[in-house]
Amino acid sequence: MTTVVQAGVKATDPLRPEPAKVIEVIAETANIKTFHIAFDEPSLMEAFTFLPGQIGQLGILGAGESTFAISSAPSGRDGIEFSVMKTGVVTSAIHELRAGDPVAVRAPLGCAFPTDDWRGKNIVLVGGGIGMAPLRSLLFYLLDNRGDYGDLTLVYGARTPEDLCYADNRRDWEERPDLDFTATIDTVCSTWDGCVGLVPSVVEEKAPSPDNSVAVTCGPPIMIRYALESLEKMGFREEQVYTTLERRMKCGIGLCGRCNLGPKYVCTDGPVFSLTELRALPNGL
Numbered sequence: 001m002t003t004v005v006q007a008g009v010k011a012t013d014p015l016r017p018e019p020a021k022v023i024e025v026i027a028e029t030a031n032i033k034t035f036h037i038a039f040d041e042p043s044l045m046e047a048f049t050f051l052p053g054q055i056g057q058l059g060i061l062g063a064g065e066s067t068f069a070i071s072s073a074p075s076g077r078d079g080i081e082f083s084v085m086k087t088g089v090v091t092s093a094i095h096e097l098r099a100g101d102p103v104a105v106r107a108p109l110g111c112a113f114p115t116d117d118w119r120g121k122n123i124v125l126v127g128g129g130i131g132m133a134p135l136r137s138l139l140f141y142l143l144d145n146r147g148d149y150g151d152l153t154l155v156y157g158a159r160t161p162e163d164l165c166y167a168d169n170r171r172d173w174e175e176r177p178d179l180d181f182t183a184t185i186d187t188v189c190s191t192w193d194g195c196v197g198l199v200p201s202v203v204e205e206k207a208p209s210p211d212n213s214v215a216v217t218c219g220p221p222i223m224i225r226y227a228l229e230s231l232e233k234m235g236f237r238e239e240q241v242y243t244t245l246e247r248r249m250k251c252g253i254g255l256c257g258r259c260n261l262g263p264k265y266v267c268t269d270g271p272v273f274s275l276t277e278l279r280a281l282p283n284g285l
Contacts, residue, residue, distance in 0.1 A: 017104030052138035056107025063093035073140035128219025
């Protein structure tokens with residue numbers, strides 16, 4: 001099965017960074033921040049659309065730019081959000097940003113989750129750490145269109161309670177009767193009275209049925225590896241499982257060649273791939 005590419009309406013030129021400003025900075029964890037950003041041109045912000053799974057380039061003059069999943073709700077019109085883990089020179093510079101600071105944005109880029117193909121299906125989301133960023137956008141979309149989908153299950157985990165992102169969202173998700181949400185941490189902690197266990201193990205305990213279902217997993221590579229094994233054990237076929245590979249990207253438009261996997265470029269053919277597609281590519285997963 002080939003991933004269906006669903007591009008948002010590009011109100012921006014992907015070759016030209018658009019001037020924008022930071023509206024709000026939210027400290028998610030000790031090394032992850034979410035940046036709420038709006039284009040300087042109001043009409044551009046009003047016209048901007050994207051779909052869950054798509055990515056963008058966030059840049060700072062003098063520091064460079066990096067690729068991140070758009071983590072906000074596709075239905076939002078007051079800005080877009082990127083959740084950024086501090087890992088290197090560019091992300092360290094981004095973490096120094098404050099409200100009002102100028103940035104440059106190229107978005108939306110890449111393909112989205114094939115949500116049209118999933119209508120009527122049960123959706124299982126499996127996330128870990130910063131990997132919740134693309135799943136957050138996808139979950140917003142699914143909840144905004146709740147009547148189009150079957151059962152929704154989300155298992156989201158991290159090493160410790162302090163490593164879990166999106167505290168306000170998690171409180172909302174826990175209260176929704178139409179979402180089966182489980183937050184988990186790896187080991188017992190005195191400040192945590194919720195679920196304890198590695199994400200793949202928790203998914204197996206919940207045992208979502210593969211019948212008429214789709215599973216999406218995003219997170220650290222080791223988590224994805226074991227989550228895929230768990231999903232396979234439960235009967236999910238390769239064509240029912242999706243993930244994203246945005247960490248491999250650099251330029252975002254298929255020019256630098258850094259993200260190629262055989263004949264595919266992650267930034268233009270992805271970042272969303274089905275497991276069927278990935279296992280047909282060299283070093284795909």
